[in-house]
Amino acid sequence: MARQKLGGFNASSMADIAFLLLIFFLVTTTMDTDSGISRKLPPMPEKNQQKSSDRIKERNVFVVLINKNNQLLVEGEPMDVSQLKDKAKEFIENPANNPKLPEKKITEIDNKYFGSQYPVSKGVISLQNDRGTSYGTYIKVQDELASAYNELRDELSMRTFSKKYGDLSDSKKDLIKKIYPQRISEAEPKNVGGGK
Numbered sequence: 488m489a490r491q492k493l494g495g496f497n498a499s500s501m502a503d504i505a506f507l508l509l510i511f512f513l514v515t516t517t518m519d520t521d522s523g524i525s526r527k528l529p530p531m532p533e534k535n536q537q538k539s540s541d542r543i544k545e546r547n548v549f550v551v552l553i554n555k556n557n558q559l560l561v562e563g564e565p566m567d568v569s570q571l572k573d574k575a576k577e578f579i580e581n582p583a584n585n586p587k588l589p590e591k592k593i594t595e596i597d598n599k600y601f602g603s604q605y606p607v608s609k610g611v612i613s614l615q616n617d618r619g620t621s622y623g624t625y626i627k628v629q630d631e632l633a634s635a636y637n638e639l640r641d642e643l644s645m646r647t648f649s650k651k652y653g654d655l656s657d658s659k660k661d662l663i664k665k666i667y668p669q670r671i672s673e674a675e676p677k678n679v680g681g682g683k
Contacts (some may be wrong), residue, residue: 488612491521503639511519513609513653521538521673543611544609546586546587546588546589546590547589547590547609547610547611547672548573548587548610548611548613549562549575549579549610549611549612549613550562550563550613550615551571551612551613551614551615551628551632552615552616553614553615553616553617553624553628554619555617555618555619555620556619557620557621557624559571559628561574562574562592564600566592568627568628568631570633571628571631571632571635572631572632572634572638573635575612575631575635576635576638576639577626578610578612579608579610579612579635579636579639580608581608581610582638589608589609589610590608590609591606591607591608591609592606592607592608592609593606593607594606594607594665594666595606596662596665596666600647600648600659600662601647601662601666605665605666605669607665607666608667609668611670611671611672612632612670612671612672613672613674614628614629614632614671614672614673614674615673615674615676615677616628616676617676618676618677620676632671633669633671636667637652638653638671639667640663640664640667641653643663643666643667644659644663
């Protein structure tokens with residue numbers, strides 16, 4: 488009796504199908520990307536530069552501390568992160584020239600929009616966190632502080648140019664930055680309350 492031959496399975500297009508599936512998954516899959524914090528570091532001091540003995544006045548420093556339990560302490564008072572932006576804006580702007588808020592220094596701006604001189608805050612935001620602070624809390628605090636500057640710049644831009652800060656030309660953005668320079672000083676993390 489003759490054995491009947493079974494029909495073979497044609498696998499020639501399997502490689503094509505596998506390749507198409509690979510491309511499909513590469514195109515449709517999203518990958519998390521880490522985003523950093525946009526900060527411009529100050530330039531290195533020159534070799535011959537002398538150390539300044541000028542001390543920053545206490546009223547010109549806005550102290551923000553984050554402990555290992557992700558609790559916020561602003562100017563010695565406990566605060567929720569959601570309140571930080573408004574408090575920082577008040578500090579930076581000092582609209583009523585409050586003697587407890589930062590001094591203002593007359594700065595030469597020299598343009599038709601703001602005149603030749605404009606009072607600019609001497610305020611610096613000092614941010615310090617504990618080594619045990621979570622990254623998420625740290626980023627939230629950074630976002631709130633950056634938002635304070637961005638909102639002040641937007642408000643001034645709208646009053647002066649009737650446009651949002653992001654829609655201005657580079658030269659006009661530079662003018663706004665001179666009036667609201669972003670001054671955030673970050674200290675090295677410490678084990679303030681006993682870290683992890």
